[in-house]
Amino acid sequence: MRSTRLRSAALVVAAQLLSLAGPAASSSASLPGGLGDPGLRAGDTTPPQVLLAPDREPDGAAGWYTAPVSVTVSVTDDLPSGGGVASVAYELSGASTGSGTLPPSGGIVPVSREGATTVTVTATDAAGNAGSATAELRVDLRSPAVDLNGLSDDVLLRQGAVQPLMYACFDTGSGVAACDAPLARGDLLPTGVLGDFEVSVTARDIAGRVLTRTLRYLVSDRLHFASEAGLTGTPRVGGTLTMVPAIARERQLGSLPCQWRRDGFQGPPS
Template sequence: MNTRISSRRVAAGAATGAILLSLVYGGAAVADEIGPAAEQAPVSTDAPAAAVAQPAATDAPVEAPTQPTAEPTTGPTKQAPVEPARPAADPASAATPAPAEPEVATSQPIALADPDTTAPSIIVEVPPASPRGWYTGAVKITLAAGDPGNNLRGIVYSIDGGPEHWIVGPGGAATIETGGEHVFSAYAVDWADNRSAVATSAVNIDLAAPYVATFSQPQDSVYPLDFEVSLGYLCADDLSGVDSCYDEDRLEGMLDTSTVGEHTVDVMARDVAGNETVIPFRYSVVDDDITAPAITAVASGPHTNDEWFTGETRVEFQVHDTTEEGVSITYQVPGRWPTTVRDTRAATLIDTDGVFDITYYAEDAAGNRSEQQTITVRRDTVVPVIAHAAHDASGAPVGNGAVVAQNAEIEFGYECTDTTSGVAECSSEVQSGELLDTRDLGGHSVLLTSTDAAGNEVSVIFDYTVEEVVDPVDPGNGGEEPTDPIGGAPDQPGTAQPTPAVVTPARSTTSDDDRLASTGVEQVTPLGVLTAGMLAVGSALIAIGLRRRSAR
């Protein structure tokens, strides 16, 4: 019952809409066409799935929910055929009652459209090359594609069989920028995966100009006046090949040596692609004298070996052809401007430490120049530096000239450095990490020596004094607080200060003039010895006073 009422309401609503449209547009014909269609509108069901699941109970006519299989039994007009690809709704009539039994859904085969088997087409447009088939710059290739079914997907291209690149849509462009003989390939593809035939094009690009692979004479050659010499050359090109290679300045293959001065022969080369270049050959013509002057350099100064100088160093330059007029010597010390002396002899001083590569050459009046040569001068006038240190078991430093307790553990260490020639030798009577000898009372010393690669030597002495440890003495005054024999109050237990250590500056032995090494160590003076003696006497007097008071 609900299904029939719903169908009638839908049909009535559709008819009413048709009448209103006919009134608006001023014609009853529109209403006549829309009205029957409205009466044949699809009839909705509340539970089509249930109807499909149940079998038919009677032989009554069955309605198809997707597409009618027969004309309706009743209705004002006959329904038109439905397209196969578009399913139609149930054409139930408003006047036809729905069957009481459950409806069974039926289906009808739908005719499919013919598959797309037509391949797209492609056009590859390459700009014209030179008459010899070469390009001398980047080449831009235009691509266009079409598909009869308007189903084009895009264009795929590759260069020299490399990776494929996509252009989405009917057209685009690709550019080849590198030199070489290239093969460009492209094809079109539609959405049905139909592919056009592969279109290929040869693209030959030569970006580099030719060059002269070899000259028969060295560049910048020097020839005497009116000297007969020929010049040959060979041009080459790495891609398209040499088209022409010639010069216009020679007379029957001979160089012009009729005038003194600098000359140039221009060789013009052109390759098959059209690249052109000019390669110059340079040479000079001088007077009959073409022999360069010979020059030598010698360094002299104080030294201990053949590698390093240890004092002021003099470098002398000499031209051996002393009959040459107008000769000049040019030399340059690193860190200075070049110096030219118009003479057969010249000299310079090296007054600082370091390694110097001095360049020099000679030139005569005819312009003949010797090859530039180099003399290396090494100078080191500073002795090495010896650094030493000592510390006790607690890590407290023990300085040079310190007073230490007997059997104390004092660790010693040292290091030698040289900033110019480097340390060649570094030694000590006590090695780094070893303990100083504190078993015997009295003064002790450790000798350290170092020599650098230039032969500079230095010696340093580390002094220390070993004293006996004195135990504290009970004053024995019946519990009374002892007083300082000098008159002051006694120190509280644990607060007494130790006797100041006697610091003796290190002794240094160097060369014959007894110069000190650059280690910051000074020689012992008589005043220092006197001071140390007075301090020792004072300490002894204090100890004697304490013993006498305890005896009382």
């Protein structure tokens, strides 16, 4: 009988203790599996760590990539029991633009446009701490270009002709690093000797891409015609015939003056 009264008294004391503890005691026991222990979140002042790693080393010169590149994002939190990483967001600026979200552990961010792109990733944990990382990726997808100011291969030049070599190099990606030729811009092509000749202009961009354009030309002392002289119109009494002059392939001559005859008599020049 006495032991029964002691057990009852112990139960009453335990009930009083639970009543004094109130709802906080019961709620703290149900936190695992949610956003973590509020007490741990309150003491969490360290932001998540964000790491950015390109999928490969730059394959061009001066830190440039010669093909699209992807960035692997890794996110860790020093106090996962406090709720861990709540959100991860990225933003692209520069040549490539855009934004988006990633899983709490990270993910892949592709960069495909030519030029310099800045990738910024920000991770925020359950306590509101934010950590970020930034990387710049430079992509060059095309070779440079060479402009010869209208000159084309197999151009014909008369012996002694005055023909300057005008050229320029362009690049829309990393930019032009060098534009080299045996002649300076504006120098005259050698035309004093008959024969076939060539001159090359080489462009190199900062990423290391190279393009060479070669101009081949013939120095001749004879005329080479692209088209012969002719007449247009219908021959009839009272009709009009129009002379079309011959066109020389020599760049300096262009259209040549022509003289025509009718019934053995010389007509006006055209």
